[in-house]
Amino acid sequence: xxxxxxxxxxxxxxxxxxxxxxxxxxxxxxxxxxxxxxxxxxxxxxxxxxxxxxxxxxxxxxxxxxxxxxxxxxxxxxxxxxxxxxxxxxxxxxxxxxxxxxxxxxxxxxxxxxxxxxxxxxxxxxxxxxxxxxxxxxxxxxxxxxxxxxxxxxxxxxxxxxxxxxxxxxxxxxxxxxxxxxxxxxxxxxxxxxxxxxxxxxxxxxxxxxxxxxxxxxxxxxxxxxxxxxxxxxxxxxxxxxxxxxxxxxxxxxxxxxxxxxxxxxxxxxxxxxxxxxxxxxxxxxxxxxxxxxxxxxxxxxxxxxxxxxxxxxxxxxxxxxxxxxxxxx
Amino acid sequence: xxxxxxxxxxxxxxxxxxxxxxxxxxxxxxxxxxxxxxxxxxxxxxxxxxxxxxxxxxxxxxxxxxxxxxxxxxxxxxxxxxxxxxxxxxxxxxxxxxxxxxxxxxxxxxxxxxxxxxxxxxxxxxxxxxxxxxxxxxxxxxxxxxxxxxxxxxxxxxxxxxxxxxxxxxxxxxxxxxxxxxxxxxxxxxxxxxxxxxxxxxxxxxxxxxxxxxxxxxxxxxxxxxxxxxxxxxxxxxxxxxxxxxxxxxxxxxxxxxxxxxx
Amino acid sequence: xxxxxxxxxxxxxxxxxxxxxxxxxxxxxxxxxxxxxxxxxxxxxxxxxxxxxxxxxxxxxxxxxxxxxxxxxxxxxxxxxxxxxxxxxxxxxxxxxxxxxxxxxxxxxxxxxxxxxxxxxxxxxxxxxxxxxxxxxxxxxxxxxxxxxxxxxxxxxxxxxxxxxxxxxxxxxxxxxxxxxxxxxxxxxxxxxxxxxxxxxxxxxxxxxxxxxxxxxxxxxxxxxxxxxxxxxxxxxxxxxxxxxxxxxxxxxxxxxxxxxxxxxxxxxxxxx
Numbered sequence: 001x002x003x004x005x006x007x008x009x010x011x012x013x014x015x016x017x018x019x020x021x022x023x024x025x026x027x028x029x030x031x032x033x034x035x036x037x038x039x040x041x042x043x044x045x046x047x048x049x050x051x052x053x054x055x056x057x058x059x060x061x062x063x064x065x066x067x068x069x070x071x072x073x074x075x076x077x078x079x080x081x082x083x084x085x086x087x088x089x090x091x092x093x094x095x096x097x098x099x100x101x102x103x104x105x106x107x108x109x110x111x112x113x114x115x116x117x118x119x120x121x122x123x124x125x126x127x128x129x130x131x132x133x134x135x136x137x138x139x140x141x142x143x144x145x146x147x148x149x150x151x152x153x154x155x156x157x158x159x160x161x162x163x164x165x166x167x168x169x170x171x172x173x174x175x176x177x178x179x180x181x182x183x184x185x186x187x188x189x190x191x192x193x194x195x196x197x198x199x200x201x202x203x204x205x206x207x208x209x210x211x212x213x214x215x216x217x218x219x220x221x222x223x224x225x226x227x228x229x230x231x232x233x234x235x236x237x238x239x240x241x242x243x244x245x246x247x248x249x250x251x252x253x254x255x256x257x258x259x260x261x262x263x264x265x266x267x268x269x270x271x272x273x274x275x276x277x278x279x280x281x282x283x284x285x286x287x288x289x290x291x292x293x294x295x296x297x298x299x300x301x302x303x304x305x306x307x308x309x310x311x312x313x314x315x316x317x318x319x320x321x322x323x324x325x326x327x328x329x330x
Numbered sequence: 331x332x333x334x335x336x337x338x339x340x341x342x343x344x345x346x347x348x349x350x351x352x353x354x355x356x357x358x359x360x361x362x363x364x365x366x367x368x369x370x371x372x373x374x375x376x377x378x379x380x381x382x383x384x385x386x387x388x389x390x391x392x393x394x395x396x397x398x399x400x401x402x403x404x405x406x407x408x409x410x411x412x413x414x415x416x417x418x419x420x421x422x423x424x425x426x427x428x429x430x431x432x433x434x435x436x437x438x439x440x441x442x443x444x445x446x447x448x449x450x451x452x453x454x455x456x457x458x459x460x461x462x463x464x465x466x467x468x469x470x471x472x473x474x475x476x477x478x479x480x481x482x483x484x485x486x487x488x489x490x491x492x493x494x495x496x497x498x499x500x501x502x503x504x505x506x507x508x509x510x511x512x513x514x515x516x517x518x519x520x521x522x523x524x525x526x527x528x529x530x531x532x533x534x535x536x537x538x539x540x541x542x543x544x545x546x547x548x549x550x551x552x553x554x555x556x557x558x559x560x561x562x563x564x565x566x567x568x569x570x571x572x573x574x575x576x577x578x579x580x581x582x583x584x585x586x587x588x589x590x591x592x593x
Numbered sequence: 594x595x596x597x598x599x600x601x602x603x604x605x606x607x608x609x610x611x612x613x614x615x616x617x618x619x620x621x622x623x624x625x626x627x628x629x630x631x632x633x634x635x636x637x638x639x640x641x642x643x644x645x646x647x648x649x650x651x652x653x654x655x656x657x658x659x660x661x662x663x664x665x666x667x668x669x670x671x672x673x674x675x676x677x678x679x680x681x682x683x684x685x686x687x688x689x690x691x692x693x694x695x696x697x698x699x700x701x702x703x704x705x706x707x708x709x710x711x712x713x714x715x716x717x718x719x720x721x722x723x724x725x726x727x728x729x730x731x732x733x734x735x736x737x738x739x740x741x742x743x744x745x746x747x748x749x750x751x752x753x754x755x756x757x758x759x760x761x762x763x764x765x766x767x768x769x770x771x772x773x774x775x776x777x778x779x780x781x782x783x784x785x786x787x788x789x790x791x792x793x794x795x796x797x798x799x800x801x802x803x804x805x806x807x808x809x810x811x812x813x814x815x816x817x818x819x820x821x822x823x824x825x826x827x828x829x830x831x832x833x834x835x836x837x838x839x840x841x842x843x844x845x846x847x848x849x850x851x852x853x854x855x856x857x858x859x860x861x862x863x864x865x866x
Contacts, residue, residue: 062497064493064496064497084496084597085493085496085497086496086497086498086499086500086501087499089499090497091497091498092493092494092497094490094493094494096487096490098490098491098493098494099494100491100494100495100509100512100513101486101513102509102512102513102515111495111498111500111508112498112499115495115498115499115500115501115504115508116499159498160497160498163498163499169497336775337679340671340672340675340679341675341679341681343671343672343675344671344672344675344676344687344691345687347668347672347691347746348687348690348691350709350743350746351690351691351693351694351743351746351747352690352693353708353709353715354704354705354706354708354709354715354743355693355694355705357708357715358704358705358708361708367713368713407608408608408609408612409609411605411606411608411609412605412606412609414605415602415605415606418602419602427606427610430613430618431609431613432851433617433621433844433848434617435851436800436844436847436848436851436852437621437804437840437844437847437848438804438806438820438823438840438843438844438847439804439806440806440820440823440824440827440836440840441621441624441823441837441840441841441843441844442617442621444624444827444833444836444837444840445617445620445621445623445624446616446620448620448623448624448627448833448837449619449620449623449624450620465616468612468616469613469616469617472609472613502601524696527696528696531696531697531698531701532698533698533699533700533806533807533810534699534804534806534807534820537806537810537824538827548698548700548701548807551700551701551704552700552807552810552811555700555703555704555707555811556811560713563704567701567704570701574696574697575693578693578695578696581695581696582689582692582695
C-alpha cells in the first residue's frame with residue numbers, strides 16, 4: 001500500500017486541456033479533432049479497442065507526438081504544444097516497462113533525479129522513499145532482468161513518480177501481466193493515485209480496469225470520444241450502442257412496440273404467472289459463482305436471446321420455461 | 331534421433347570435415363616452427379623463421395594493426411550515429427541509404443580500389459599515405475558496424491527505452507550517453523571485433539591500394555607465399571594467426587553473450 | 594516542420610553521408626564513366642557476354658561458384674544439423690574447430706590449400722604413399738574449388754546450426770509418429786524447414802565465390818576466373834576501362850545474390866574473401 005506518500009506532491013497535479021487536437025499519419029487520420037479537459041488531481045481513463053486513438057491521445061499529452069497544426073495542449077492554461085516530453089515534467093509508465101537494462105533498480109528510480117542534477121545523497125534518499133512506497137526496498141540493487149513482471153511494473157511506477165511529476169501517464173500498464181497480478185496491482189495503483197492527488201491519464205482496453213480506476217472514463221472509438229463521464233454514467237447511461245456493448249453486455253427486447261435495454265444483472269427470474277416476459281433457456285454455462293443463461297424470449301424471435309445471470313444453486317435447467325422481470329432502472 | 335549407426339557415421343563425417351579445416355592450420359603452424367619442413371619435426375623446433383619474418387616484415391605487421399585500429403575508430407565515430415539515425419527514421423530514404431552502405435561489401439574489392447585510384451590516385455601525398463588504404467577499409471567494414479549496432483537497437487526496443495528516458499527529463503546528450511550507448515554495447519563490441527578482423531585480413535582492395543611503403547600484413551603474406559620458402563611463409567602465417575585467432579574467438583564469445591542475453 | 598529532431602538526425606548522419614559520397618559514390622561514378630570510355634565504348638559492359646575470353650571466364654566462374662555452393666551446402670547441412678541435434682563429449686571443441694577458419698582472408702585460405710594440395714602438401718604425400726604418384730591439385734581450378742569450400746563451410750555450418758536449433762523437434766516426432774522413416778523425416782520435415790536458411794547461406798556462398806580474389810591470387814595468376822581477369826586487365830594490360838566494366842558486371846551479380854540472401858533472412862551478410 002502506498003504508505004509514506006510524499007506530502008509535497010499532494011494536490012499538485014496540473015489541469016490539462018486539449019484543444020482541437022487531431023493526428024494524421026499521411027492521409028490516415030487516427031484522431032479526429034478533440035477537445036478534452038482533465039481536472040487537476042483527476043484520474044481520467046481512456047478506454048477503447050486497439051486503434052481507437054487512445055494511445056495517440058496519451059502520446060500527444062505526453063509530448064511524444066505533436067498534434068496536427070491547429071491543435072494545442074495546455075498544462076494549467078500554459079500552451080505546451082511545442083515543448084518536448086523531456087521538459088514537460090510528466091511521469092510515464094509503459095506497457096513494456098521501458099526500464100534501462102544497463103542500470104539496477106535503484107539507478108533506474110534515481111535516473112529522473114540524476115538528469116535534473118539532484119545531489120547524489122538527495123536522489124538516493126528520494127529513491128529509497130519511492131521504493132518504500134512501492135514496497136520494494138529490498139530490490140534496490142537488483143538487475144532488471146532478475147525481476148518478475150509485477151516487480152518491474154512497481155519499479156516503473158517508482159521511477160516515474162520519483163521526480164514528482166505533475167501528470168502521470170500510464171499506457172496499458174497492466175496488459176503484460178497475468179490476471180491475478182493484474183488485480184493486485186490495480187488495487188495498488190488505485191490507492192496510489194488517490195493518495196498522491198496527481199493528475200493521471202490511464203490508457204486501457206480493459207473495461208473493469210477502467211471502472212475501478214477512473215474518476216471519469218472517456219470511451220473512444222475510431223479516433224472520436226464516444227462518451228465521457230463517470231463510470232456509473234458510462235455503465236448505466238451509455239450514449240450509444242458501441243459504448244454499451246464495450247463496457248458490458250446489453251440486452252434488447254422489443255415488446256408491444258416498446259424497446260427495452262438492460263444489463264444481465266437487471267433481470268430477475270420469477271414465476272411465469274407474475275412475469276413481465278416469458279422465455280426458454282437455450283444455453284446454460286455453470287461459472288462457479290453464478291450461472292450464465294441465454295434465454296430466448298417468446299414472441300421476440302428476431303432478436304438475439306437475452307443474457308441473464310442466475311444463482312449457481314437454483315438456476316433453471318436447459319430448455320426450462322422461465323419468467324423474467326426487469327428491475328426498475330437506475 | 332537415437333544414438334544409432336547413423337550417429338556414428340555422422341560423427342565420423344563431421345570429424346573428417348573438421349580435419350579438413352584444421353589440419354592445414356596445424357600444418358602451417360608446425361612448418362613455421364620447424365627447422366626444416368622437408369625433414370619434418372625431427373629436425374627440431376625453432377623460432378628462427380618467426381624472428382626472420384618479424385625482422386623483415388614488422389613494418390607491414392605494425393602498419394596493419396595501426397590501420398585496423400584507425401579503421402575501428404572511424405567506423406565507431408561514423409557508424410554508431412549512422413545506425414542511430416537509420417533506426418530512428420525507418421523510411422524509404424533510410425532503407426536506400428542502408429542499401430548503399432552495403433555496396434562496398436557486394437562490389438568486388440578490386441572495383442572499389444579502382445574507383446579510389448581513378449579519383450584520388452593522382453593526389454600523390456594521399457596516394458602514398460597509409461590513410462589511402464584506411465579509406466578503403468572503412469568503406470568495406472562500415473556496413474558491418476552499422477548492421478551489428480542496428481540489430482541490437484531493434485532487439486532491445488531502443489525506441490521505448492529512449493521514450494522512457496525522455497519522460498524522465500533526459501536531454502538527447504544525456505540519453506545518448508547514458509541509455510543508448512550502454513545498452514548497445516553488445517552490438518558495438520561485436521561490430522568492433524568484426525571490423526578489426528576484416529581490416530586485419532583485407533587483401534582484395536589493399537593489393538591495389540598499397541604502395542611499396544604501405545605494404546600491409548596480408549599483402550606481405552601474399553608476397554611471402556609467392557616468393558619465399560615454405561617455412562618463412564608459414565612463420566608469417568603463424569604471426570597472422572597469433573593476431574587473428576584471438577579476435578575470432580572473442581567474436582564467437584561475444585555472439586554467445588548477446589544471444590544468451592536476448593533470450 | 595523541420596524540427597529540432599530532424600536537424601539533429603541530419604547532423605548525425607552528415608559525416609557518413611559526406612565521406613561515403615566523396616570516397617565511394619563519386620569515385621564509383623567516375624569509374625562507371627571510365628568503363629564506357631575504352632576500346633569497346635559502352636559496349637564494354639556487355640563484352641563479358643560477347644567477347645570470347647570474357648565469356649569463357651564468366652562461364653568458368655559461374656559454374657565454379659555454383660558447384661562450390663552445392664557441395665558446401667551438402668557438407669555443412671549434414672554436419673550442421675548433426676551438431677545442432679546431438680550433444681556429446683567434445684561437442685563444443687568440434688564446433689570451435691569447424692568455425693575456426695571463419696573470416697580467414699582469401700590469401701590465407703590459398704596458403705591452407707597449398708598446405709593440403711601443394712607441391713609439398715599433405716595430399717601429394719598421401720597419394721605417393723598409396724600409388725607412387727604425387728597428385729598436386731592446389732595450383733589449378735581444383736585447388737580454387739577446394740579453397741572456396743574451405744572458406745564457405747564455417748559460415749554455412751553456423752547458419753545451418755542456428756536454423757536447426759530453432760526447428761521444433763516435435764515436428765520430427767510427429768512425422769515419425771505418422772510412420773516416416775529417418776530419411777523420409779529428413780526429406781519431408783528437416784530440409785523444408787531449413788530451406789530459407791540453406792538458400793540464404795547458399796546465396797552468400799555463391800556471391801563470395803564469384804567475387805573472391807585473394808585465394809586465386811595466391812594459388813596461381815593463370816586461373817581464369819573473373820576477378821583474376823579484372824586484375825590482369827588492370828595491371829598487365831593497363832586496360833582500366835575493361836577492368837572497370839567487368840567489375841561493375843561482377844558487382845551486379847554478387848549484389849543480386851547478396852540481396853536475395855538478405856531478403857530471405859533479413860540478416861547481416863558476411864564478408865567477401
